[in-house]
Amino acid sequence: MPVISPSAFAPPVSAVLREKVRRLERANSVRQVGKAAVPTGLPAIDALLPEGGLLTGALHEIEAGAAPSGRVAAHDGAALGFAAHLMGRFAAVAPGTLLWCRRPSGVFDAPPYAAALAAWFDPARLLVVTARRDEDVFWAMEEGLRCPGIAAVLGETRATDATAGRRLSLAAEKSGVPALLLRPQPAPPQSVCVTRWRIASAPSRSTPGLHDVGAPRWRLDLRRNRFGAPSIAETPSWLVEWNDETHCLAVVPETLHGSVGARFEESLFEERLVGPRLAS
Amino acid sequence: MRLADARALLPDLVTAPGEPQADQRLIEAIADWCDRYTPWVTIDPLGGALAEEGAEACSAGGFGGDAGLLLDVTGCAHLFGQNEAGERALLADLVGRLARHDFTCRAAMADTAGAAWALARYAERQADLFCPRHGQRDALASLPVEGLRLEAPILETFVKLGLRRIGDLYPLPRAPLARRFGDLPLTRLDQALGARNEVLEPRRTVPAFRTRLAFVEPIGRPEDIAAATSRLLAALCRQFEQAGVGARKLEIALYRVDGSVDRTAIGTSRPNRDNPKLMKLFEEKLGELDPGFGVELMILAAPEVEAWSGTQDALPEAGALALSLGSDGTIDLADRLALRLGAENVVRLLPRDSHLPERVQVTASVSSKPAADGAWRRLAGLKGARPTRLLQRPEPVEVTLFVPDDPPSVFHWRRHAHRIVRADGPERIADEWWRPRPDGSRPPANDVPPVRDYYRVEDDDGGRFWLFRDGPYKLAANGQPTARWFLHGFCA
Numbered sequence: 001m002p003v004i005s006p007s008a009f010a011p012p013v014s015a016v017l018r019e020k021v022r023r024l025e026r027a028n029s030v031r032q033v034g035k036a037a038v039p040t041g042l043p044a045i046d047a048l049l050p051e052g053g054l055l056t057g058a059l060h061e062i063e064a065g066a067a068p069s070g071r072v073a074a075h076d077g078a079a080l081g082f083a084a085h086l087m088g089r090f091a092a093v094a095p096g097t098l099l100w101c102r103r104p105s106g107v108f109d110a111p112p113y114a115a116a117l118a119a120w121f122d123p124a125r126l127l128v129v130t131a132r133r134d135e136d137v138f139w140a141m142e143e144g145l146r147c148p149g150i151a152a153v154l155g156e157t158r159a160t161d162a163t164a165g166r167r168l169s170l171a172a173e174k175s176g177v178p179a180l181l182l183r184p185q186p187a188p189p190q191s192v193c194v195t196r197w198r199i200a201s202a203p204s205r206s207t208p209g210l211h212d213v214g215a216p217r218w219r220l221d222l223r224r225n226r227f228g229a230p231s232i233a234e235t236p237s238w239l240v241e242w243n244d245e246t247h248c249l250a251v252v253p254e255t256l257h258g259s260v261g262a263r264f265e266e267s268l269f270e271e272r273l274v275g276p277r278l279a280s
Numbered sequence: 281m282r283l284a285d286a287r288a289l290l291p292d293l294v295t296a297p298g299e300p301q302a303d304q305r306l307i308e309a310i311a312d313w314c315d316r317y318t319p320w321v322t323i324d325p326l327g328g329a330l331a332e333e334g335a336e337a338c339s340a341g342g343f344g345g346d347a348g349l350l351l352d353v354t355g356c357a358h359l360f361g362q363n364e365a366g367e368r369a370l371l372a373d374l375v376g377r378l379a380r381h382d383f384t385c386r387a388a389m390a391d392t393a394g395a396a397w398a399l400a401r402y403a404e405r406q407a408d409l410f411c412p413r414h415g416q417r418d419a420l421a422s423l424p425v426e427g428l429r430l431e432a433p434i435l436e437t438f439v440k441l442g443l444r445r446i447g448d449l450y451p452l453p454r455a456p457l458a459r460r461f462g463d464l465p466l467t468r469l470d471q472a473l474g475a476r477n478e479v480l481e482p483r484r485t486v487p488a489f490r491t492r493l494a495f496v497e498p499i500g501r502p503e504d505i506a507a508a509t510s511r512l513l514a515a516l517c518r519q520f521e522q523a524g525v526g527a528r529k530l531e532i533a534l535y536r537v538d539g540s541v542d543r544t545a546i547g548t549s550r551p552n553r554d555n556p557k558l559m560k561l562f563e564e565k566l567g568e569l570d571p572g573f574g575v576e577l578m579i580l581a582a583p584e585v586e587a588w589s590g591t592q593d594a595l596p597e598a599g600a601l602a603l604s605l606g607s608d609g610t611i612d613l614a615d616r617l618a619l620r621l622g623a624e625n626v627v628r629l630l631p632r633d634s635h636l637p638e639r640v641q642v643t644a645s646v647s648s649k650p651a652a653d654g655a656w657r658r659l660a661g662l663k664g665a666r667p668t669r670l671l672q673r674p675e676p677v678e679v680t681l682f683v684p685d686d687p688p689s690v691f692h693w694r695r696h697a698h699r700i701v702r703a704d705g706p707e708r709i710a711d712e713w714w715r716p717r718p719d720g721s722r723p724p725a726n727d728v729p730p731v732r733d734y735y736r737v738e739d740d741d742g743g744r745f746w747l748f749r750d751g752p753y754k755l756a757a758n759g760q761p762t763a764r765w766f767l768h769g770f771c772a
Contacts, residue, residue: 112668113641114629118657127628128629131621131625139620200742201743211703212704
């Protein structure tokens with residue numbers, strides 16, 4: 001009588017071990033942080049993230065990606081918008097000051113513009129720090145992470161410094177304050193961050209028949225998702241739209257592009273965004 | 281006398297080129313050093329000797345000669361002994377210490393700066409250098425009139441008239457003297473005798489709050505200096521509490537055994553008298569101080585103080601932000617950041633009600649009052665769509681247009697062509713005529729203010745930009761359009 005080995009039905013050992021390690025890591029991280037995560041406001045994305053959102057007390061990286069045509073993006077306005085959205089989510093759950101550290105990029109310096117950032121959070125809560133060197137940006141971020149009155153810390157830098165990243169990550173874990181790194185260009189990955197996002201601006205949707213600029217759309221790639229749920233895709237990617245009127249971010253359905261189903265889904269999506277106007 | 285003549289008289293004369301700047305540095309260093317006796321030190325503008333109720337002349341002996349310092353030691357001499365004994369001891373200490381640094385000096389002490397100045401330069405006997413209280417009239421009587429700090433022409437006339445001693449002026453009627461020579465001789469005489477007040481202007485601001493710590497043995501280890509700083513701070517914080525103030529700026533000075541002084545300062549963004557917090561700020565700076573061969577005296581002073589607001593121990597002011605800034609260490613964080621990065625680099629953003637995009641956002645120091653709740657949102661709601669990044673100065677771009685009044689179809693920026701697919705606009709923003717122009721002039725009443733037409737455009741890659749045309753579309757005489765295009769920001 002042939003003996004069927006139980007291992008024939010069990011998942012491979014490596015997968016079991018990986019799952020075990022993931023659980024250990026996650027438990028450890030959550031215990032250290034002691035705080036829940038903050039949802040990004042996009043249910044489709046939150047489902048993949050640990051604890052259903054961005055962990056506070058962790059380092060998150062946001063980098064500006066290349067344009068759809070593959071060219072180097074002319075600016076990181078989209079990445080800045082997404083970073084501001086995340087800052088706004090963090091600011092909504094924790095009182096206190098938002099620390100924004102940046103290093104001016106020479107002659108063509110374009111600082112963040114508070115009148116636009118007001119869509120995501122109250123700029124009165126901002127403390128803006130300008131440093132001449134990258135080390136000072138990291139130092140200021142670390143000091144901010146240690147301060148109990150800070151709700152979230154954001155650093156704009158081009159530098160990749162593994163040691164600085166690790167220090168930031170440790171400081172964030174200790175205090176439970178979220179840290180964001182915003183890069184104007186894709187950079188070699190850092191191992192310490194919990195999530196890494198790549199944002200590129202995507203063509204917006206004009207009002208039919210007109211050539212006006214629609215609501216900002218971004219291509220969002222989740223390139224690293226530590227402690228998170230595994231995804232089917234290698235790098236989960238979404239097309240999202242920021243609605244300036246309702247102040248919410250939503251995933252644009254793009255499956256079956258151009259088909260009847262897609263058009264139906266898009267109409268549903270539009271109804272959700274600007275329901276009353278379409279209905280009337 | 282010329283050098284050649286001097287050489288003829290004395291062949292082995294030692295000569296050296298004059299270095300007025302080095303002399304100036306030296307006298308400033310000595311003046312710094314004199315801070316150990318009093319914070320009120322002045323370099324004698326006449327380059328002579330010096331004076332006042334406590335004052336002394338030190339001639340940088342050898343070359344250079346006439347440099348002098350004036351010290352106001354009112355209320356400082358008691359550190360050296362009671363009454364006159366203390367003043368004598370101070371004078372002896374000063375001369376002795378300068379002599380140990382190989383400076384020849386003559387120092388005199390008198391009730392007035394003028395009397396001390398004259399005594400230091402013209403007193404004949406060593407014992408005369410110390411003028412007892414109210415004794416300047418007798419002490420000066422026998423000195424030459426040169427001791428009155430007068431100009432050479434007046435002095436020459438005095439000598440011609442036989443007025444050689446200061447005492448010769450005492451019995452003269454004042455009115456004819458003033459008519460003959462002007463106010464100056466009488467003013468100087470009154471100042472020297474104490475009948476008229478003379479104000480010395482101190483080199484540094486004289487701090488109202490100051491503590492000093494002298495050491496029996498010079499110290500040099502960083503831990504010792506930190507410990508001494510902490511003791512000085514504790515004493516100063518007690519003074520603050522009694523006076524009801526807090527420090528905005530603190531300065532610590534290290535007096536080294538070689539006579540030089542090293543200083544460093546810290547600033548705080550709101551009045552502070554919290555000893556541990558101030559100590560933490562100092563810890564950043566103490567590393568920069570060089571104790572040299574040893575420190576014999578440390579002085580901690582508060583050049584800037586402000587009335588104590590009490591927000592740190594009492595209930596915070598209204599508004600959640602004041603609470604969040606005051607009570608949770610954010611203000612201390614801002615101080616620490618400002619100490620390393622400069623106060624102008626740690627700022628808060630305030631809204632300003634203006635049409636011009638670049639004027640809407642104002643940076644303000646951390647200690648300023650934050651924007652009211654929702655002020656930003658209200659302001660942003662009034663404006664159209666704004667870029668997330670605004671260029672500090674708009675960059676000129678080259679554009680291609682099909683229709684003059686339309687947004688461009690292509691624009692070139694940093695050698696990249698951006699083909700515009702979508703565009704919003706124009707949003708016309710006119711200059712604010714009620715504001716004076718950058719050069720201070722006001723625009724004439726019938727002047728049309730410059731306008732900008734802003735367009736939000738999207739290129740074929742989905743990049744969104746904020747462009748503007750400088751002024752309405754017009755053709756110049758040569759058929760070229762006059763308006764130029766600029767890139768002003770990047771949208772989300």
